[in-house]
Amino acid sequence: MSSSTVQPAAPTDRILIFDTTLRDGEQSPGASLNLDEKLAIAKQLARLRVDIIEAGFPFASPGDFEAVQRIAEAVGTVEGPTICGLARASKADIKAAADAIAPAAKGRIHTFIASSDIHLEYKLKKTRAEVLEIAPEMVAYAKSFTDDVEFSPEDAGRSDPEFLYPLLEAAIAAGATTVNIPDTVGFTTPAEFGKLIRGIKENVSNIDQAIISVHGHNDLGLAVANFLSAVENGARQLECTINGIGERAGNAALEELVMAMYVRRSYYNPFLGRPAESEAPLTNINTQEIYKTSRLVSNLTGMSVQPNKAIVGSNAFAHESGIHQDGMLKNKRTYEIMDAETIGLTTNRITLGKLSGRNAFRSRLTELGYELGDEELNKAFVRFKDVADKKRDVTDRDLEAIVQDETRQAEELYKLLHVQVSSGTNAKPTATVVLQTVDGVELMDAAIGTGPVDAVYRAINRVVKVPNELIEFSVKSVTEGIDAMGEVTIRVRHEDRIFSGHSANTDIIVASTQAYLNALNRLSTMIQGGQRPLHPQREAAAREAASV
Ligand code: KIV
Ligand code: ZN
Secondary structure, X not given: OOHHHOOOOOOOOOOEEEEOOOOOHHHOOOOOOOHHHHHHHHHHHHHHOOOEEEEEOHHHOHXXXXXXXXXXXXXXXXXXXEEEEEEEOOHHHHHHHHHHHOOOOOEEEEEEEEOOHHHHHHHXXXXXXXHHHHHHHHHHHHHOOOOOEEEEEEOHHHOOHHHHHHHHHHHHHOOOOEEEEEEOOOOOOHHHHHHHHHHHHHHOOOHXXXXXXXXXXXXXXXXXXHHHHHHHOOOOEXXXXXXXXXXXXXXXXXXXXXXXXXXXXXHHHHHHOOOOOOOOOOOOOOHHHHHHHHHXXXXXXXXXXXXXXXXXXXOOOOOOOHHHHHHHHHOHHHOOOOOHHHHOOOOOOEEEOOOOOHHHHHHHHHHOOOOOOHHHHHHHHHHHHHHHHHOOOEEHHHHHHHHHHHHOOOOOOEEEEEEEEEOOOOOOOEEEEEEEEOOXXXXXXXXEOOOHXXXXXXHHHHHHOOOOEEEEEEEEEOOOOOOOOEEEEEEEEEOOEEEEEEEEEOOHHHHHHHHHHHHHHHHHHXXXXXXXXXXXXXXXXXXXXXXX
């Protein structure tokens, strides 16, 4: 296909939402997801109607490859989103991405190579001339598998625009239909980023043959502002993640971008050549699915959402102060710029009760984005009945907490059979635990600690014997009320990797024990598997190893 006949891959009269929760989001320390969790999130992203799902980095490991392939099969339908695989600018990476996305009706390969002088000198150890040669060569190679190829010059935010222009021009000439401009280290300011996009629009001669995309990190808290400035200057695809998760301080948050363009559409409309008063949505997102998606991602990754987080934080629509409440009662618009219902947050929170049956339980879970296999469903249903016996009202939040315990399990190398603690005033907190290995062997130990949870963790460590450092322990109640379940999230570090664990129970000692065990099971599974997935950006492309 000659580059002059290449058409942009998608309409540019609206903003395309490229979700990278499953790729960049999953690069967040401790956020790693198993195959079922990735599938559940991908299905929910399809319900949210994102345009493109970056499903992973297939070359990273056989597990990553399989996840992208399964998502391509299950979610990459004709009406569904485009499924994208990330690849460094090397043939081996690109081939893996091509094979993994092959089952999708619409598949995209996203290939990248660094373009800033600092990355060239210290990471790639290549000259600008070499990068200028590799990029189009690899885009053309990707193009031999699919028409839909995206090219990113990594660290574009700190790259010399005079080098970016010919690089992008060469990538487009070789067949890239999207050129993505990453602010990899979250360094730029909105005015600078907007100027960079404008410069690309004005100086890359064939830019009309590609969509300009942006990707950015939130190190200075500017990612969303940078993207909106990019939209004003010609960007038509935004790469973002649910809840803004991602490397370091995260990526631009999908929900913030979408709702900014929804609430302020009369401001943004003219930048897309529309009359200010146009009611046509600027994105294809079904905003009603935002809250549910946020909860699902938070639950499955174990990355909690801060209460004051814009759009999806628990305080985002809470009006505590007397003055606000008075104004709200007279007219909601005094203090509220959007309705909670727009993001799918309803006040109707009581969903199931003690007498609810398995079908009602399963269908509510499906609505919340969880699809459980029969065995998981049975286990979750038993837990639900148990909670319903102890709690009068079982809300969606309770259901999420219950089901999360069933889905967010690594292989249960150690299963909790028994935990017992004794603590109190003037007592030595003591714990006894009994764990069962996969081979059915029961292991018991006991320990004294500074408190009951410390005692439990010490006892578990004596059994599991995997060195780790507890770096985060948080407990919060799932809902209001004295009978609420306690939700425990923990993060442990082993060497330079972080593993999270999560559990909920009406007994917080049990929740704390199970959360720790979940993290240790993930950690032990990784140690047993012996394989560590490649990080796409930290390891320079193995171009030499590939048959270029
Ligand atoms: O931040 C970044 O530059 C990336 C690229 C791989 C697009 O994630
Ligand atoms: Zn990134």
